[in-house]
Amino acid sequence: MQETEAVERARHEIEVCNACRYCEGFCAVFPALELRREFSAGDVSYLANLCHGCRGCYYACQYSPPHEWGINIPRALAEVRAESYVEYAWPPGFARAFERNGTLVSLVTALSIALVLILSMAISAPGQFFKARPMEADAFYSVIPLWAMQVVGLASFGYALLALWMGARNFWKDAGPAESVGVVALGIALWDVLTLKNLGGGQGVDGCNDNSERFSMRRRYLHHAMFYGFMLCFAATTVGFFYHSFFGWAAPYAYLSVPVVLGTVGGVLLTIGTIGLFAMKLIEDPMPVARRMLAGDVALLMLLAMSAITGLVLLAVRATGAMPLAMAIHLGFILALFLVLPYSKMVHGVYRSAALLRRATERNMKPLGGE
Ligand code: SF4
Ligand code: SF4
Structure with missing residues (x-):
């Protein structure tokens, strides 16, 4: 640093x-x-x-x-x-992406939607783009072939994971020599991450200060809704992938199937979490925050919210002629999300988790005397 x-x-x-x-x-x-x-x-x-x-x-x-x-x-x-x-940031040449981050997120989103829309219209036979496909097997893949979804999805998500890993590695090295990471430290850090313990307050108080001296658990609960909503959506996609690849069961799936239930619950939680956190930004006290990240924060919250909302809309219209358009827009938001992931506020989750792991390795060290 x-x-x-x-x-x-x-x-x-x-x-x-x-x-x-x-x-x-x-x-x-x-x-x-x-x-x-x-x-x-x-x-x-x-x-x-x-x-x-x-x-x-x-x-x-x-x-x-x-x-x-x-x-x-x-x-x-x-x-x-x-x-x-x-x-x-990795690769270092992309570090500038954090400057004017709100503009970058908006631009990548618009381009991704346009790209997926043009691609899906080009693949559909002339005049067939708005044709209703009532729950027939492979209906989604007649708009965008499965192989195209898998190649683009795996490549963009794989790149995001690599860039996030390299960023975490840079953070870890920069913080200096660390104690060795054992199973106990890993367990403690995982618990702190999954429960967001540090948003719960300390010394007999509950939660954070949103905009005054009063404490509230809102931020913690909304973060939980966002995080677990995202994870459930990811789980829904993973289950769908296994269904198709190993059992030959092609989407779309029934409303009460595992992937649809996971995706619906995840989408609703993600929407509540992101919209709630956005609303909190409108009322927060500006004094204890850094305003320079605000535009990027808001753009990312909107991108996450729109990824969830368009997924729910796609579920609602999947048997109608609006399905291809809804799917192209939804996949455009998802592609944008994967592309900006390592250059957006999302990195805070990775660095904070790494910092909590480091803190867990120091848990038995004694404080030095005050001055
Ligand atoms: S250092 Fe950060 S987490 Fe700790 S009490 Fe202050 S604002 Fe909260
Ligand atoms: S100086 Fe630091 S430790 Fe002391 S009251 Fe202020 S924030 Fe807390």
Whole structure:
């Protein structure tokens, strides 16, 4: 991680926290910083990605604005997080994708929809694009062949996974030598990730501060809805793939089949989570957040929401003449999602999980004395 103004500012603030230690029970960040007396840029990045942006320490801090010291840990760490996404991006030449991220997401989405639409219209026989295909086997594949869906889907998703893995590797190396990762640390980190423990508050409080000193579990629950909704949609696609590849059962499947139930529940949860988080952005206190990522955050939430909503619309119109158009638009959103995945706010889930794993490896280390 390069020494930048944001890193220096964050370092100064966490050094104040390391002397104060009032917030040590709030989240994983404070116990982790108490293991250190000096903070390299990599340490600052590690702590920044460990922070879940719950804002508890901002409203609790006696030195936060309007105090002259202006301590604002959530914003200072969010600024470093934003820079770390650029720094760790793979391949490095694509790091600029994080600048003007909202524009990039919108552009890739529009191009992906147009591409899939043109492709599917070209594949359909003339005059057949809007023909109703009432639940006949292989109805979807008469619009876009299965092989085309599989090749494009696997290539774009495989690339996204590779780029995310390389980014996580860059983060891990930058944070310096680590304790060895054992099964217990893996289990603890997995639990923290799956339960979003650090959005649950600490020291007898429940949840995050959305826009005031009041606590709420909204952010945690909406994140859960988004994450598990996404995972259920992924599970639905995977089950469909196995049905077709190993049993020869071609889509579309019955409303009560496993892939359709998983996809429907996942789509509804994903819609609720993304729209809810977007609504929270409209009411949040602007002081403890970094505004530079806002456009990219909103664009990604909209992309996720539209991926879910268009999937539900496709389910509703699949036996009508609107199915080919609905499918082309839905697949366009999915393609865009896979393409921007490693260059969007989605990376925060990967780096935060890696930071939680690192924190779990440090769990038996004793804090150094305060200053
Ligand atoms: S955020 Fe403020 S109150 Fe909390 S540890 Fe830091 S300086 Fe102390
Ligand atoms: S904002 Fe929340 S998660 Fe981040 S350092 Fe403060 S208390 Fe911890």
